Amino acid sequence: MPTGTVGTATIPLMCRAARTSTNPTGSRAPPHSLSPAARRQGTRDSGTEDRRGADRAAPAGRAPYRSGTAEPEMIVEMEWESAMSSISPSETAADLAAVAALLEMADRLGIVPLLERGEPVTTAQLAAAADVPEEGMGGFLSALVAAALLVPAGGKEFRIPDDFADRIYQSGYLTWSLRANQPYVEHPAEFLRDPVGAAAQYQRNGREVAVSSRWIGSQGFYPAATEAILAARPQRIVDLGAGAAGLLIDLLGRLPGSTGVALDMSAGACQEAARAALAAGVGDRLEVVERPIQSIAEDPAPVAGADVIHAGFVFHDIVQEGDVFDRVLRRCREALRPGGIMAITDAVPYAPAERERRFSALFTYLHAGFMNVELPPEEDWLARFRQAGFEQARCVPHRFPAGRLFIAAK
Secondary structure (H helix, E strand, C coil), rough: EEEEECCCCEEECCHHHCCCEEECCCCCCCCCHHHHHHHHHHHCCCCCCCCCCCEEEECCCCCCCCCCCCCHHHHHHCCCCCCCCCHHHHHHHHHHHHHHHHHHHHHHHHCCCHHHHCCCCHHHHHHHHCCCCHHHHHHHHHHHHHHCCEEECCCCEECCCHHHHHHHHHHHHHHHHHHHHHHHHCCCHHHHHCCCHHHCCCCCCCCHHHHHHHHHHHHHHHHHHHHHHCCCCEEEEEEEECCCCCHHHHCCCCCCCCCCEECCCCCHHHHHHHHHHHHHHHHHEEEEEECHEEEEEEEEHHCCCEEEEEEECCHHHCCCCCCCHHHHHHHHHHCCCCCEEEEEECCCCCCCCCCCHHHHHHHHHHHHHCCCCCCCHHHHHHHHHCCCCCCCCEEEHHHHHHHHEEEEEC
């Protein structure tokens, strides 16, 4: 019998389906009525082999099997079921891949914002939101329930489980790596041969970038930024490179008297931000502006009068553009109200810490090799703040591997 390793225990590979066998006539026979040879050949034992005494042979170190005790196959099955009751490190990838695929399907159906509210929902409500037949939505929800991504809430209602936010966060890394950066993953040779030509031909999907970034940010970099922003008690918040506006939507939900501006150059991201804001009930307090961050150097109107200006993973995009980086940072400082803060969420290159090094390696290489973006080290970020006129700046590590939050007050 083949064996497999789960954790540190080696056990026979037998699952519940192996409890019955088929003999040559096509009838079903339980495995314990077949001899070892018959089990290999698919034939029924005569009943005499291995049954001549009350005791049966047992593996070395184990007491003989006696009549009236559990059959060997039953013991094996119990061992197997016990081993399958938890996920070992070797199966983590399978679990994450399945969850990420199901959640991406849910996102493309447009039902994730409804689920994230945490309120019970019905199949009919979700089908209407996705504009699909109720029967088809019912089948998809069955898959979500089977995967423990949805829980029956009585009657015809469903709710998300307690770990739904964790699942969203974890899936964000997979969707960002493989979906948001799909052009680079699928066409590395083209980019290595002709970077400029490949960049013109293969472009990232702005919505994919925005959604996956929001999922990662939910626990990877929003918490630290949220804490810093809430401490400032802002009336007006501007987020540069807001993507799907996940950070702003959360902040406006916590600050009912505040307004926000979400600026992003991607039309897809801006459309997703507007849709998500309406779904969250803050659409009337969020202005969405489709513009590149570089435009602030010439026209700082979107940041004027802000109490807090946050920029997430966009300043590194203009670090190679001469003095544009410094001019945008200076304009932001000038636009802030007295006592306002500038908070930049970004990354440093090739972080060496064990928990950061693998994702940091991918993040750094994709930006340098495919996006022509050289991530500045921590000391360079702090120096840029000083050059822009900020007297004090500090750095706070994010949970996001190699992510850093740079905060400076006016």
